[in-house]
Amino acid sequence: MSTQSVEWSVLESIHPTICISNQNAILTLLVPVELGQDTPVSIFTVPHDTYLSSSLSVPTDVLSLSADLSILPPLHLRIALPPTYPSAPPIIQSLQSTSTWLPPSTLALIKERMTAMWSPADDSGVLYSWVEWIRTGDFLAEIGWRADDMHSIQIPHPSPQLLLAALLAFASSTKSDEFAHTSYPCAICLSERKGVYCLALSCGHVFCRTCLIDMWGLHVKEGQVSRVGCPEPKCGKADAADVDGLREATEDEVRAVLSESELDRWKWLRRKRDLERDPTMIHCPMEYCQEPVPKPKSDTSSIGDSDEDEFGWARLRTCTTCGYAFCAFCRRTWHGPHTACPLPLTAKIILDYASVPPDSSDRRAIERRYGRNSVLKLVKQHEEEQQNKKWMDSSTTTCPGCEVRVEKSMGCNHMTCAKCRTHFCYRCGAKIRATDPYKHFSTPHTPCFSRLFDLFPGADNEWQPVEGFEVI
Numbered sequence: 001m002s003t004q005s006v007e008w009s010v011l012e013s014i015h016p017t018i019c020i021s022n023q024n025a026i027l028t029l030l031v032p033v034e035l036g037q038d039t040p041v042s043i044f045t046v047p048h049d050t051y052l053s054s055s056l057s058v059p060t061d062v063l064s065l066s067a068d069l070s071i072l073p074p075l076h077l078r079i080a081l082p083p084t085y086p087s088a089p090p091i092i093q094s095l096q097s098t099s100t101w102l103p104p105s106t107l108a109l110i111k112e113r114m115t116a117m118w119s120p121a122d123d124s125g126v127l128y129s130w131v132e133w134i135r136t137g138d139f140l141a142e143i144g145w146r147a148d149d150m151h152s153i154q155i156p157h158p159s160p161q162l163l164l165a166a167l168l169a170f171a172s173s174t175k176s177d178e179f180a181h182t183s184y185p186c187a188i189c190l191s192e193r194k195g196v197y198c199l200a201l202s203c204g205h206v207f208c209r210t211c212l213i214d215m216w217g218l219h220v221k222e223g224q225v226s227r228v229g230c231p232e233p234k235c236g237k238a239d240a241a242d243v244d245g246l247r248e249a250t251e252d253e254v255r256a257v258l259s260e261s262e263l264d265r266w267k268w269l270r271r272k273r274d275l276e277r278d279p280t281m282i283h284c285p286m287e288y289c290q291e292p293v294p295k296p297k298s299d300t301s302s303i304g305d306s307d308e309d310e311f312g313w314a315r316l317r318t319c320t321t322c323g324y325a326f327c328a329f330c331r332r333t334w335h336g337p338h339t340a341c342p343l344p345l346t347a348k349i350i351l352d353y354a355s356v357p358p359d360s361s362d363r364r365a366i367e368r369r370y371g372r373n374s375v376l377k378l379v380k381q382h383e384e385e386q387q388n389k390k391w392m393d394s395s396t397t398t399c400p401g402c403e404v405r406v407e408k409s410m411g412c413n414h415m416t417c418a419k420c421r422t423h424f425c426y427r428c429g430a431k432i433r434a435t436d437p438y439k440h441f442s443t444p445h446t447p448c449f450s451r452l453f454d455l456f457p458g459a460d461n462e463w464q465p466v467e468g469f470e471v472i
Helices: 003-014 048-052 104-117 127-135 160-180 209-222 251-257 260-277 306-310 345-354 361-370 372-395
Strands: 019-023 026-045 064-080 091-097 153-157 183-185 192-194 198-200 206-208 316-318 325-327 414-416 423-425
Touching: 003 019, 003 127, 026 127, 026 160, 048 153, 064 127, 064 160, 091 104, 104 127, 153 160, 198 209, 198 251, 206 209, 209 251, 209 260, 251 260, 345 361, 345 372, 361 372
Parallel strands: 026 153
Antiparallel strands: 019 026, 026 064, 064 091, 183 192, 198 206, 316 325, 414 423
8 A cells, every 4th residue: 555545544534524535646625623612713804905915914903803613614625646745745736715714815825834844754744734733723823813812813804794604603513513423321211312313401411302302291291391491400409599499491492392382382381380470460350351460560769658559559450461451459440549449249238238237127128129048148158258267367377478378287387388489487477588497486586486386285295204304
């Protein structure tokens, strides 16, 4: 085997994607410029005539566009090997840059430097040195495109916007191709799959699409929208804003995995969950609408007393779907900020009926007007509601976050609302810090000091003192 064939075989084994063809001693190479890590690349504006001239230099006093890139478009090399190579120098027939990010004068300078790198005393050839010189980006310093700190690259171009878009597009496609041809282990099925069958999440974890389709699809079907996220157990644990300790998937990630109908249901579930977590959310009272209406954001600079605002304009809600303006307290048509909420008609009938003596003419008049059985039914319902309210006040505690009633059957007085995730004390109803909830029960001279657990009168106390305990 000739020296030329050996050199080409070695180069092809090291860089198979760079060596394109070898036909009749005419070599075709496509060498990308791999910077190794994200490097600041600045593109300076130069006139078109200057860009094509041989006296091109990198200006530093004009505006530029910049981006962090780890790879630049490749250089296309066409090399002819003489029969006496490597004793005779190789001939560079053509040298071009993809996306034309190198001007003609710079390409000519690169050809001169490459020709100077050949030495007749080197029997191993110069092809590998040429490839590495271009691939590692070392040529950028020799052509004067490296900054003084050697950590950034300066490129002159007549149209920085177009060139920057081309460089970013090439970098993105290169990363996509590299990801598609690389194998990744899936932590769900414990098998390795090519990247083309996987999905890289924004957190950096990679899983095969089949597992994500099954897992996320099941969670969406069961309504567990908070579980549609990165399956890595430790992912999102450090995020204090995430209640469930799980990094939820973005809409783009869900769109890349689930079907259109599943995506629509996922969006609906997320919106429903967010609405349920908002304690100020009220549904439109119109039967044909029922859309959720959030509390409007008020201008705090124009509000004097918060209590007056609570009974004034803060009650106004306007449904964005049907346009119905109503009061947040009585759910009736908006009656102004200073007008009290009208009593429901049934409540007025009950109050009038209960305010007069039994067997009086006024009671009989009410019974004749609305029907005796109907009135007695309303009175019975009213009494049941009052008893229910009395029981709710005595046996439950209101969550300070969303005002949901909570009943405790056993356990300690530290409660976590299942709806809004607010931490509060069951004894006094006060909101407590989620990061240190038991400080509320360990602070002396407070009503709940040493009251983490309540001992009810008559309850069995299984603990018995040990003899000699007082001495210890």
